[in-house]
Amino acid sequence: MRELSTPAIPKRSKHSWQGIIAFLFVLITVMASIYAFGWLKYDPNTTDLGDRLQEISMLHPLGTDHLGRDVLTRLLLGGQQTLGYSLLALGAALLIGIPFGLISGYSRGWIDRIFMRIADGFLSFPDTIVAIVLSGLLGAGIGNLVLAIVIVKWVNYARLVRSTVLSEAQKDYVQIARTNGLSPARIMRRHLLPHVIGHVLVLASLDLGKIILLISAFSYIGLGAQPPTPEWGAMLNDSRPYFQSRPELMIYPGLAIVSVVLLANMLGDYLRDRFDVKREVQS
Amino acid sequence: MSLLQVNRLNKSYAPDKRVLHEVSFAIEPGECVGLVGESGCGKSTLARCLLRMESTDSGSIILDGQSIEQMNDRQLYPHRKKIQIVFQNPSAALNPKLRIRDSLLDPYRQYRKELSLQHFQPSSEQHLTRQLLEAVELTDTLADRYPHELSGGQRQRVTIARAISIEPQLVVLDEPTASLDVISQGAVLQLLTRLRTELNLSYLFISHDLAAVHQMSQRIMVMKDGQLVDQFPQAALFAEERHAYTRELISIF
DSSP: OHHHHSTHHHHHHHHHHHHHHHHHHHHHHHHHHHHHHHTOSSOSSOOOGGGTTOOSOSSSTTOBOTTSOBHHHHHHHHHHHHHHHHHHHHHHHHHHHHHHHHHHHHHOHHHHHHHHHHHHHHHTSOHHHHHHHHHHHHOSOHHHHHHHHHHHHHHHHHHHHHHHHHHHTTSHHHHHHHHTTOOHHHHIIIIIHHHHHHHHHHHHHHHHHHHHHHHHHHHHTTSSSOTTSOOHHHHHHHHGGGTTTOTHHHHHHHHHHHHHHHHHHHHHHHHHIIIIIHHHHHO | OOSEEEEEEEEEEETTEEEEEEEEEEEOTTOEEEEEOOTTSSHHHHHHHHTTSSOOSEEEEEETTEEOTTOOHHHHHHHHTTEEEEOSOHHHHSOTTSOHHHHHHHHHHHHGGGOOOSSOOOSSHHHHHHHHHHHTTOOGGGGGSOGGGSOHHHHHHHHHHHHHTTOOSEEEEESTTTTSOHHHHHHHHHHHHHHHHHHTOEEEEEESOHHHHHHHOSEEEEEETTEEEEEEEGGGTTOTTOOHHHHHHHHHO
């Protein structure tokens, strides 16, 4: 056991370093988006055609866009939109997926069969198709986009939770809890949820990057956030005609998306190492 | 009146796969009854049936004067606290994500309202944790650890402490020493004997180790292919009239 864990020490410290960086950046991004609430020097949506396509200056730290709106303000508020709706979609998917998986895996039998056939049905839709169909039916908008993401994503969590619960529920400690008269709800909450939460956290942080990309991509093609709401994907699209003259207008939101997705993935990797590998080695 | 009375219990997993056949026996209050037999003969299935972890096909299980074999979960609830089980593998019997304290107090927290403990007189959960760990000869510094930080013997002591925490009348010990080393085995058997007298418990001691059963039990039952082929007092183990299978088991040891 000793020999096994000794060479792993430098690796672990590297991972925690990576984790700290990732946590810090996510924290900074979130705080910047929150800070933008109290720091609105400019209205992000008021146009000023006299001020359009300004260079970087003291007044406009990142210049202005084609309608004369302050780019920094819009970038920060866009972060609020992108991250906020991504987290909302993720949270809703977790809120539906985890209880679904717990109940399905613990009850087994016909409840499990029905739940899982429903899940298979949802799983057969690719997320982009669902988003496009929903936009067609209900109209384009960020709310419908979030709904589409939730509809597709919750299934993954339900299946992950179910598979963990299926194997755990057969173990002696759950059987003993059952013979001690603990109700199924209490067994799920007390004994099974702690097993599930690590795996779910890992999948969720890896999913966060994908969801951010999806929301940005759909806003880019006009099915997500609607103008004039600032959103990174929509800002990319707005700046497209000015790519030759003012490429930085596309670079700012592009960089913002890339760095946030990268950091979300780093966080996911870090959590995966932390929750999966270490536990296995110890037990 | 017997504490536990089992009459002609039958159980099969498939029409041609019979696990228990016409099993009948009784356990008196304060008695330790040993059950020996080779692996796969139905010992553990019998234990699981007694705790209603599995259903039975026919026959009756009368615990403390109440027939429990047909009860639903709600009816069974008040009877569950009279009977507890200790499994062979303590690593699987403790939730690896819970601290020892929380695993230990799980049954007590469930039954706290309807319990009236005689032996343990806890003033708080903290106090009960200490009492329980002391009863199984562990220090209460272990309470905040996780199961993987304990040795196999310590873990098994924790599961025993959990089983006695609500002062049941009957404890089913399903090969409690099988996964322990020889030294821990002896210590755990001694501990079980002491706890039985202190708490006035009854045991159904299941094992394939005839020596351990002989040491622990007042009465011994021998199981073969789901049937009880022999039942006798401990002193009569080496008597002439023993069943051929019992003699075969003796000759192995």
